[in-house]
Amino acid sequence: MSCPRSSTTVWPTCCAADRAGYTLIEILVVILIISSIAGIGVGILTRGGPALDRAATLLRDHARFARSQARMYRAPSRLIITPTPGRKKAAASTSDVEIEDPTYSVRVVALRSVAEWNFDHGKAGGTRGIGGDLVGGVIDSGGRFGKGLFIPDDAPEAPGVRLDARTIPSFDLRRGFLVRCDVKLRQRGACNVVRLGETFELGVEAGGRLTGAATMSMGTAKGRRRVTVRGVRRVPLHRWFKIELACDGREIRLSLDFVLEAAEPAPEECWLDPRAVWTISDGGAPVPGAIDTVELFAFDQISAEDLPQFVEVAQGPGILCFDRDGRVDRREHGGLPSYLLRLEEQEERIEFELGGLTR
Known part of the structure; x- marks a missing residue:
């Protein structure tokens, strides 16, 4: 089975x-x-390893920061790259001294706010702890953005707001400045809207055109010179408009409602008046109307950092300029700028587009 x-x-x-x-x-x-x-x-x-990567990232970050500052304040900015001397160190022999390789410093020069006077709290003082005395004006509602400073017809022959700026460090405007304010006129007449001693002034001529002036330093031996700019359009009556005077170490620019009116070359430092008094609506030529939101900025170094040691900036402009729109300033750069970073045998290139961004 x-x-x-x-x-x-x-x-x-x-x-x-x-x-x-x-x-x-x-x-x-x-x-x-x-x-x-x-x-x-x-x-x-x-x-080239982490050091070259860090250097490229640092340079790109500072360039983006400079560009963003230009766009935010609608004013030029600069990226400055300078070699710093290497440090000395003792060699094997006490009679010899070796010099270490230099490093490169990356700095951003752009606007920093000095103060703003907007009068919204009914006081003449500015922001950032900057004071001010109300002398010949009246703070009342009806400003462009809340309250404003009004200069009555029977105002005394005195400034609307006065501040002794001689001992305030933030008023050091030697690298340049930008002053911007809103104005509404009820009638024609020559007036001085803002003034900082003999350093600069911004106002309106009797015919209704803007005028601005700044004093430039020519060095100790040569003294100083006065640069004046005058607008081409007449400012309006009975409505608000914005005026601006800027000196960026290259030229002086006068603008009306963010449109350029005039520019004059001024490659020198601004002269710092040792007896400077800050006035809004100068007493000798008061504003026949109202003023609001006075902003004062100074060009200054706002960031600085060293590239990693031994990284060399082999090619590229020492100063990269951005215009007020954050674009590469074609007046300063004939072509699109680029930088070549080198670490021993390794290299990395950073190229900029016209819009100010890196590729």
């Missing part, structure tokens, strides 16, 4: 395949991982 055949079918397990070796998918995954690691290594070797 034969044994009955089992109805259960035994299938081979995957263990046999595992013992036979890796599957095709596993081999491909391993190859991809090895390729990725090799690619990263080649990239690091090509780009």
